[in-house]
Amino acid sequence: MKFGVLLSGGKDSLYATWKIMQTGGEIACFITINSQNAESYMFHTPNISLTRLQAKASGITLLEEKTQGVEEEELDDLNNAITRAAKEFHLDGIVTGAIQSVYQASRIERICHQEGLWCISPLWLCDQESYIRSLISDGFEVIIAGVYADPFDASWLGTWIDNSFIDRISKISGKYQISLAGEGGEYESFVCYAPFFKQRIIIKDADKIFEHGAGYYHVKEAGLIS
Amino acid sequence: MILVLDISNPVVPVLCDEFVSPVARIIEQKGISVKKIHISDLIQIKHKVTGIIICGTALADSWYKDKRIEPLVSRYNVPILGICAGMQMLLSESGGVVIQSLEIGMIPVTLSCDGKEDILTKGKDEFSGYALHQYATTIPETWTVLAHSKNTAQIVRYSDKFWYGVLFHPEVRNEWIIERFVDITIK
Numbered sequence: 175m176k177f178g179v180l181l182s183g184g185k186d187s188l189y190a191t192w193k194i195m196q197t198g199g200e201i202a203c204f205i206t207i208n209s210q211n212a213e214s215y216m217f218h219t220p221n222i223s224l225t226r227l228q229a230k231a232s233g234i235t236l237l238e239e240k241t242q243g244v245e246e247e248e249l250d251d252l253n254n255a256i257t258r259a260a261k262e263f264h265l266d267g268i269v270t271g272a273i274q275s276v277y278q279a280s281r282i283e284r285i286c287h288q289e290g291l292w293c294i295s296p297l298w299l300c301d302q303e304s305y306i307r308s309l310i311s312d313g314f315e316v317i318i319a320g321v322y323a324d325p326f327d328a329s330w331l332g333t334w335i336d337n338s339f340i341d342r343i344s345k346i347s348g349k350y351q352i353s354l355a356g357e358g359g360e361y362e363s364f365v366c367y368a369p370f371f372k373q374r375i376i377i378k379d380a381d382k383i384f385e386h387g388a389g390y391y392h393v394k395e396a397g398l399i400s
Numbered sequence: 401m402i403l404v405l406d407i408s409n410p411v412v413p414v415l416c417d418e419f420v421s422p423v424a425r426i427i428e429q430k431g432i433s434v435k436k437i438h439i440s441d442l443i444q445i446k447h448k449v450t451g452i453i454i455c456g457t458a459l460a461d462s463w464y465k466d467k468r469i470e471p472l473v474s475r476y477n478v479p480i481l482g483i484c485a486g487m488q489m490l491l492s493e494s495g496g497v498v499i500q501s502l503e504i505g506m507i508p509v510t511l512s513c514d515g516k517e518d519i520l521t522k523g524k525d526e527f528s529g530y531a532l533h534q535y536a537t538t539i540p541e542t543w544t545v546l547a548h549s550k551n552t553a554q555i556v557r558y559s560d561k562f563w564y565g566v567l568f569h570p571e572v573r574n575e576w577i578i579e580r581f582v583d584i585t586i587k
Contacts, residue, residue, distance in 0.1 A: 175412065197414045267460070276530055276572065280505035283459055283532060287504065292460040296414045299422035299571060 175266040176202040177294065178259040180252075180282070181236070183225045185316045185335065185363045186271025186297055186355070189309055193296040194269050195370055202263040203235045204228070205255050211243025221319055221364055221393045224375070231371040231398055237262070253285050260289055267292025273300060273357040302354040303340070310336055313369045317377075320362035320390035324350055328384035331391040332377075335363060362390070373398040402427050402451040402585060405472070406438045407485060409463035420455045422571040423483070426578045427453075432586075439467055451479045451585030453578070454486025456569055459504070459532055464489060479562035481581045484533050487565030491556070496537030503531035507549045507568065514557075515546030520564055520580050521555060529554060529568030536567060 177194055181187045181204035191201055206225040229236035239255035241248040256268060268286050272279040272295040279295060286293035297305060309316065316335040321327070325346055333339065343354055352360045366375040379395040404424045408415035416436070424434045435447060454469060469489050473480065482490040492498055506528045515521045529549070536552045539545060543565070547555035555577075556565045562584050570577035 193414055193417070197412075199412070199414070276506055280530075280532075283504050287459055287502070287534070290460075292412070292458055294412065294414060294418065294458065296417050298418040299425075300417070301425060 175292070176200045176264060177267050177269045177292075178203045178205050178237075178256070178263060178265045179269040180271070181206050181225050181228065182271065183222055183228060183364050184271070184319070185309055185314065185365055186273060187269075188228065188271075188365045188368050189305070189314065190269050190271040190296045192312065192314075192368060192370060194294065199269075201234055201269075202265055203237050203259055205259050205268075206236060206238050207248070207252055207255060208238055208240045209243035209248065210241065211248075221391070224364065224393060224396060227375050227396060227398060228365060228368075228371075231373040231375060232368065233372055235263075249281055249285070252282070253288075256285055256291070257289055260291055265291060267294055270295045271297060273297045273302070273355055274353075275357065302357070303344075306335065306340055306354055310340075313367070314365060315367035315374070316363045316365050317391065318361055319364035320388075321360070321384075322362075322388045323352060323358075323360040324387065326361060328382045328389055330361070331382045331384065331389055332380060364391070364393070373400050401433045401435055401447045401449060402453060402582065403449050403476075404434055404436045405452060405454045405469075405486070406436060407454060407464040407467060407489065408457035409461050410438065410440060411463075412458070412461070415458055415461065419457050423453055423455050423578060426571060426575050427582055430579060430582050432582055439464070439469070442472055449476045449478055451581070452476060452481070453581070454480070454482040454489060456484030456486060456532070459534055461485070465498070468493060479581065479585050480564070481578070482563075482565045483571070484567055484569060485535075487556070487567050488533075488535055488537050490558075490563065490565050491537040491540060491543060494542055494558070495540040496543075498535050498537050500534065501536035501552050502534045503549065503551060503568075505531060506573075507531045509547050509549055509554045509568065511547045512545050514544050515555060518546050518557060519584060520557070520577065521546050524576070527574065529570070529574055530572035531568045533567060
């Protein structure tokens, strides 16, 4: 079956891609919604333009759609993008990286149903610690690209999701009710390398922007190396 | 051991992760052993089965519609919980007719008078359930409605057995239903 993946640039959409590939599914395209609203309910925003590098690194075509990011109205833009991708790439379905968000999942399910497409969320309700450990052991190279909850501070931005990250976040997750995978919007991530990438993304220049308890890792320059 | 049955289209094996594993995990967290198995592989069961959960599948999946669970049900005289498409299978094989009934997202669910007394649902008069289905069935006379949404029956029970159907997905935000069903299998 042929799928399009809703690509945010973060770990969940790219690990979902990997799971589909491993179980025999074909990924025909990535779909990125470029939101102008940094607080979009639906779409991840830090470094969203870098999904172009991820698509290039994996050799998969990227289809981009812009949205103003107004709550609910942004769904029309998502609908347009999915319709366009389905027609252009003859898709059977859409893949999402949703883990727990019924807000995101139900809206994407509705669009897929209207378009006669399958909607698959391979990480849905997964065990988050096992997932993060698999992400590391499967060779994904992922950085923290945004932090939006206590007690995260600027020191987390740009750090790798590795075993020391798991130790560090495990120590605070209970006290601050932070989900290990960041599904509650506590942090956002960016994937520099996945097992199906033919090239690796290197970040050449970046700033840590942190104020009023939240921040993001602003990548100013990045490229691909073989 | 509780048998957790996967009725999803085998062409999309990742559906097991989405619809079966979360149910199995809730049971395991109660310390009860679980066997996940696809409906095509039922002949392989060699363990003592104390309960069966028939899981749901993707909204677009209709592969299960020409499959039958009657051979499984008659082989084991144990409590059964059918979730979403699993409930449709249970009821359609008891005389229910499959009908169009689209519900997606969180929906209000209200207990009936029978639901307020039943061991599975007692004490949870109103709550929200995560619906993901485009079909339901008519309710055969041998089944009792324990809870309903605006559109259709959401929880049903076979009159004289511990056979239940839940149309929404209890593994999403209503784990208590699966936990109580596990308790019923222990009793």
